[in-house]
Amino acid sequence: MPVQPVAFVTSPGGRAAVVGGGVRVVAPAEEAVAVAAELERGAAERPVRFVWWAAATDAHLLVAHGIPVSRCWDVAEAHRLLRGGWEATPQQAWAVAHGLDPAGVPEARRGDLFDFDAADDGPAPGSVVRPDGHLAAEAGTAQWAPDDEALVAWALAALECARLQQERLAEVGDRAVGAAHSESAAALLCVELARDGLPLDRATAESLIAAAAGPRPADEDEARRTRARRDAAVLRHVPGRESTDLRNPAQVKELLAAVGVDVPNTRKGVLEPYRGTHAVVEALLEWRKAERIATTYGYGWLDAHVGPDDRLRGTWTACDGAAGRMTAQNGLHNLPTELRPAVAAHPGHVLVRADLGQIEPRVLAVVSGDRAFADATRADDLYAPVASRLGVERSVAKVAVLAAMYGQRSGAAGEALKGLERAYPVAMSFLDEAYAAGVRRRPLRTFGGRLLRLDEVLVGAPPQDAAGWDAARGRFARNAVIQGSAAELFKAWAATVRATTRDLGARIVLCLHDELLVHVPEEHAAEAVARVERALTDSARRWAQPSAVRFVADTSVVRRWSEAKG
Structure with missing residues (x-):
């Protein structure tokens, strides 16, 4: 049975449109979500693929209401495949899909004396397309206030843009349309990752931060004294140079030269081979680890980004704008190894950790x-x-x-x-x-x-x-x-894991380069492991065909991230 494309788009005024599959509804968000949920529930008999301009702006309503969307098309992610780079506004995606010059994409009015865009250049009432074929500059922005007719037109434009993108991707190659499907699923997963967060043991996190950076300071004076003690542990190895500012690379380089360690810079990788040359090098490397935790992953970070439900949250993106790797903010993608023991399953749950081998x-x-x-x-x-x-x-x-x-x-x-x-x-x-x-x-x-x-x-x-x-x-x-x-294969794998483990109550909580962490009820751990491994076999077969290349993953069940090998 053919899959029906259904647009789900939102407006800043709290309304949404559901258009396609025999449905045309414009309603307040709650009502529109209910319509979309009914379409998703009936997808076994009448499969649908939700289309939106970007998951981050349009899918968040469905994610917030726990609607487990099975299929989607993200116009922004498809545009990034076609055009490359990061910029992927609806106006840019529309222009490229229609073969228009991206340089001609109109700019939104700023409401000042430098607005030269004449009013008659805009779309007709109830439309979002200008006479020159470009999308209206204001459409989809935070300042846009569409009426119901214009919001339906916005949904229809998304459907048209998706259709043209699919045609253009098919011209790129047989795998490109499939890549758009998995990239779209990854963008949806990013919204879910931001909603769910990474489970954290707050008490363990506090103790690890204290071990590296000292106890939580009562005030700035105490924080300065703690920094001074941390610095002193390094500077005691170089008598006479106690005034060196360890946060100044030029001064640190000069300090090292004074003890016979001549290096082009003070980066960790450059200093590592000199650990045994002088005691100050070892102390400096240990200082750097503690300083990073104190300044970047200290008590302020914990207070700002870990919620009352003990979940670390940050914004996720499905594409970094270069080679296409997933990225995340607030330490989710570069948490120091020293803090990994704090990443722990919540009561009644475990973490299934899977890491692609030699990908x-x-x-x-x-x-x-x-x-x-x-x-x-x-x-x-x-x-x-x-x-x-x-x-x-x-x-x-x-x-x-x-x-x-x-x-x-x-x-x-x-x-x-x-x-x-x-x-x-x-x-x-x-x-x-x-x-x-x-x-x-x-x-x-x-x-x-x-x-x-x-x-x-x-x-x-x-x-x-x-x-x-x-x-x-x-x-x-x-x-x-x-x-x-490799990023494409990883996202195809993650999307498959997302789809095939949901009925177990499992949720992906971290995507780190080639590694997945899945939070799953303890009683379903063994089945989750089997499905994660099967998902790799299935997604790799689809992605790599007709190649016979074998992909492997190291999969384990742990309670804390630090318990995983590798």
């Missing part, structure tokens, strides 16, 4: 079509058969594969790469072609069809630095085409 090299095997490299993915540990084929240690093989994808060609990695080029010429040629496209600023597309606008990456280099920037752009392209494709 980027496995994705390389798919997107390059290298059959020999695909054979290596049949092993649980891909690097073992690669090492055997190259006649090197596993550690060397791993360095070589990662270097190939990240563009490192010097040292031991460079020697190992020569072996890779002989053993897996198809995969290596694919990466070399991506590099060449980056140097020449030619656009690329990921496996699922996302446009990578390399003409917009690292632009504006001074003429004397152009060659270096071109090389950096090539390295970016080399990795982005793999990383972006």
